[in-house]
Amino acid sequence: MSAPAEAGIAGRSPDAPVGIGIVGCGAISGQYLATLNTLDGVRLVAVADLDPARAEAVAKAHDGVRALPVPDLLADGAVDVVLILTMPAAHAEVALQAIAAGKDVYLEKPLAATTAEAGAVLAAAAERGVRVGCAPDTVLGTGIQTARRTIDDGLIGRPISATATMMTPGHERWHPNPDFYYVPGGGPLLDMGPYYVTSLVTLLGPVVSVIGAASRTHDSRLIGSGPRQGELIPVSIDTHVTGVLVHASGAVSTMVMSFDAVATVSANIEVHGERGSLVVPDPNHFSGDVKLFRLDGTAWETLPESAGYRNSSRGFGLADMAGTPEGLEPRAGGSLAFHVLEVMESLLRSAGTGHSIPIVSTCLRPEPVPLS
Structure with a gap:
């Protein structure tokens, strides 16, 4: 790069x-x-x-x-x-x-x-x-950027909805010191949600309101590896969070972030429009297949890479910021990260109150990344 x-x-x-x-x-x-x-x-x-x-x-x-x-x-x-x-x-x-x-x-x-x-x-x-x-700068890779270009080029028509799903039985199964995942500031949403919310904003634009619900399946977790294997640790936060994000564009996204499930066969992110549906690769990675099913099509087609940094990895967002002309907001910029944090914080607050919460902040949809 x-x-x-x-x-x-x-x-x-x-x-x-x-x-x-x-x-x-x-x-x-x-x-x-x-x-x-x-x-x-x-x-x-x-x-x-x-x-x-x-x-x-x-x-x-x-x-x-x-x-x-x-x-x-x-x-x-x-x-x-x-x-x-x-x-x-x-x-x-x-x-x-x-x-x-x-x-x-x-x-x-x-x-x-x-x-x-x-x-x-x-x-x-x-x-x-x-x-x-x-971070995350995974959204600058060919996976999310190719999906974004597909939307921008109108191949799915006007975006109507999206789903974002992350299911895992919990990081204590592999992490030797997983305590921080199960105290305030941790949990599936704040740990993994930045990848998904940042991708949804990149694909569909900023969010104007959210409503959430959450639950906790276990009050303790068993460490599965390392010197503390077999030790029980307390759980003081919700470990299954679901929410609805209303975008300024009118699109509606549904998220499920869980440390309580075993697995899922569904796509990590799907985007549905009036003329097609899109499978977006795992936003925790920089690349992956983007698949399109057209309104009059008969099967999913895998799209060629058309945008984003090839062979990218953690740090590309930093280099992208360093090379952004003075006076312009970096693609992986502070206003985007603040907006994403407010969305997640508001989802958790909504889960506690049962009420829809307006999002006060906004951000520009980051500039697309040409294929490079």
Whole structure:
């Protein structure tokens, strides 16, 4: 992937790579590290972690990368963008520190633990004149982007509805320390929902209201692997969430996110229009087959890739932001991430009250990604 010629970091030469500093060297960092080494236009220069040994290990494995304390990384002139890969509870705190230092920030999803914290991040960034980007960037791959182009080209006619389904029996079956999935801030919606809601907004536009319902099947979960195998952990949140999203376009999406089911044979996302139906690949991945059934057709047809970044992986959203011309909202931008967070937070609130909740925020439908 090559960044556009006019990069978006104020004061930088368009030909200079954007310096990236990572805060948080946990498990997810490995996926970003593998990608950053392959991307034009960005260069990893520093890493930081609460565990200095973990940061040192990353630095030793990557030529020219320095392990620094967080304050030093934020003050480093070689760092243009701070990539925040901490636990979600720390996202806002670290982002605000980076913004105060004049850095652009890109965060692993979600943008923050709450919309109140996320709003503070966006307000601080606007005041300081820096940009905010946020995962997921899976929507920039050929899977979601080909589906989007199919809709934009009118092949299904006016979109009427969509379904988004994620069914799993729970992450405790494989994760050695799954506690955080079953406390406030966790659960199937906040864990996996960003992939699905971001995809639905990319495909159908912003959401204006939601109504949700939720349940909890078990009050405890049994850890299935690792040194804590066999240990019971408490469950303090709902683990099956369903909801209806009304889009500004008039389309209506139905979501089911569950840690209580075994499996599903249904598509991860389907979009239905007046002239056709579309099967959209798993939004947790960057690619996959897009299938179309036309109104007068006789079978599903697999569409060729027609849009999106080929062979993409975590970090493409960061590079896309770094190459976005100054003054333009990145495709994986802060306003989109805030809108997605408000949709999810409102679904959970609606599940508790039984009432439809209007969505206050909105966002631009991100610009499409040409096939590249």
